[in-house]
Amino acid sequence: xxxxxxxxxxxxxxxxxxxxxxxxxxxxxxxxxxxxxxxxxxxxxxxxxxxxxxxxxxxxxxxxxxxxxxxxxxxxxxxxxxxxxxxxxxxxxxxxxxxxxxxxxxxxxxxxxxxxxxxxxxxxxxxxxxxxxxxxxxxxxxxxxxxxxxxxxxxxxxxxxxxxxxxxxxxxxxxxxxxxxxxxxxxxxxxxxxxxxxxxxxxxxxxxxxxxxxxxxxxxxxxxxxxxxxxxxxxxxxxxxxxxx
Numbered sequence: 001x002x003x004x005x006x007x008x009x010x011x012x013x014x015x016x017x018x019x020x021x022x023x024x025x026x027x028x029x030x031x032x033x034x035x036x037x038x039x040x041x042x043x044x045x046x047x048x049x050x051x052x053x054x055x056x057x058x059x060x061x062x063x064x065x066x067x068x069x070x071x072x073x074x075x076x077x078x079x080x081x082x083x084x085x086x087x088x089x090x091x092x093x094x095x096x097x098x099x100x101x102x103x104x105x106x107x108x109x110x111x112x113x114x115x116x117x118x119x120x121x122x123x124x125x126x127x128x129x130x131x132x133x134x135x136x137x138x139x140x141x142x143x144x145x146x147x148x149x150x151x152x153x154x155x156x157x158x159x160x161x162x163x164x165x166x167x168x169x170x171x172x173x174x175x176x177x178x179x180x181x182x183x184x185x186x187x188x189x190x191x192x193x194x195x196x197x198x199x200x201x202x203x204x205x206x207x208x209x210x211x212x213x214x215x216x217x218x219x220x221x222x223x224x225x226x227x228x229x230x231x232x233x234x235x236x237x238x239x240x241x242x243x244x245x
Contacts (some may be wrong), residue, residue, distance in 0.1 A: 003027065006047065008021040008114020010054040011093030014121065015114045026050050041238075057093060061111040061223060064215040066205060069169050072099035072108060083108060098119060106131070106199030107207040110215075120202065126176040128161065131183055132142050136193040137190065138168040141212055149190045158182050172200075228231035 003008070007018035007027065025033050028048045029041055032045045041047050047054050066072070075093075083096060086111070094110040097117045111117055120127050150159030159180050164172040173183060184194045198205045204225040210216060218226070 006041050009056045011112040013095050014117045021101045046139050055106050059113040061218045062215050064108045065210045065212050066108045068103050068105050072096050104197045129175050131173045132198050133171045134196035136195050141234040
């Protein structure tokens with residue numbers, strides 16, 4: 001197992017992040033700093049990150065219904081609530097797969113499996129993420145084609161993959177790219193304000209009726225679905241989230 005994969009399996013983040021740790025000289029094998037990306041630690045080798053011994057843990061992934069007001073990071077300089085405040089201390093080695101901004105609710109995955117994180121976040125895989133969007137006023141369907149073509153945000157083209165009306169002010173939106181605050185910004189660009197935003201699906205995995213602030217481990221079948229990255233589609237127009245309190 002290559003070094004970056006070993007570190008990711010030990011809960012040190014995605015393989016890309018582990019490459020950064022190696023390049024920065026923060027990884028040692030048997031007491032010697034290792035910047036060799038092709039190194040493959042053996043069962044008897046002692047691997048450390050920042051001087052701390054690391055071990056490969058069994059893969060473990062959970063879904064969390066992130067409430068508004070929590071940030072998707074382990075620590076925040078502004079001392080805001082983080083998603084890890086909602087989890088048991090024993091999950092300290094998990095890291096989140098992607099992010100949701102502080103005011104966005106919904107499905108967030110946390111794992112110690114760097115390979116899974118890589119497959120769900122790398123741009124080339126175009127993993128679908130579905131959101132329910134509540135706008136400040138009635139949606140004008142004439143604008144849909146503009147969002148499908150794409151809008152430039154800071155020089156980068158942001159587009160949605162699909163848009164589906166649930167009610168005059170509620171939409172289902174599917175993305176296959178990840179740009180910071182993408183949904184809020186594209187609707188602002190066409191004159192709307194997003195009042196409420198919740199992520200309800202990643203690939204084939206749906207939030208379902210998991211309560212706000214609660215978590216559960218993924219089933220074997222759900223993990224196989226994510227690893228296979230089978231395509232998923234929007235439900236019928238009548239499909240709506242159940243009210244949550």
